[in-house]
Amino acid sequence: MELNEAVQEIKRQGYKTTTKRKDMLRFFAEADGYRTAKDLINHLEPAYDGISFDTVYRNLHLFDKVGVLETTELNGEKHFRISCTHHHHHHFICKDCGKTKEIEVCPMDEVRQALGNYAIEDHKFEIYGLCPVCQKA
Template structure:
């Protein structure tokens, strides 16, 4: 966790965003989780140390962190979710995302090989692939 936090704080500084304790605490919260989190859950966690922190402050920071590559986002049930960016892991991959707890499981296979063959005369600029479902732990808790 420590190196991810340090790397993220370096990105923060390099981007020109001011390093504040609130921002560091938000990043620290994500560094300790391997799952997607909602702005609401971040607000609830931050409200303990910062009782007057607004949703606007949370959203502004989450989107700023996503813009500079500290966080990545996805949408589930019309809600934007955030997690620590895994670009630092150095290889291309996708995720399975639990719809109940937000747990993220790394997938090693990329389906783009198939689509690149199907679209050989097209210029592909980017892609995004996520699988949503219920993780093994949440399935076990249902039984």
């Protein structure tokens, strides 16, 4: 998803698209991988002196609810990235830097077969490790 698509989705669902919200979304749209709320606050502080954690977390929760951000948990902390909506795929996520790499393989055919008559509503498949750059560091 691109920045403009995210902004339009927020509008479509009846929420305001303030300059601050656009700046928050721009941060994630330009990021290479998952980022934390703290990363976002550090990015916003020069432009929004005294921005509160509450404001940031409230907006991150809204963005997740609306579907313009994806979330994952790394090292016990919630991380966010702009949603990927163009095709079905999964991610390798670097535990150090948060960068992601798309994985086109999906194990759901085997899982559906193994679960037989269970009603699967959704799934998320992530692989965690170190990217080549972080392995060298």
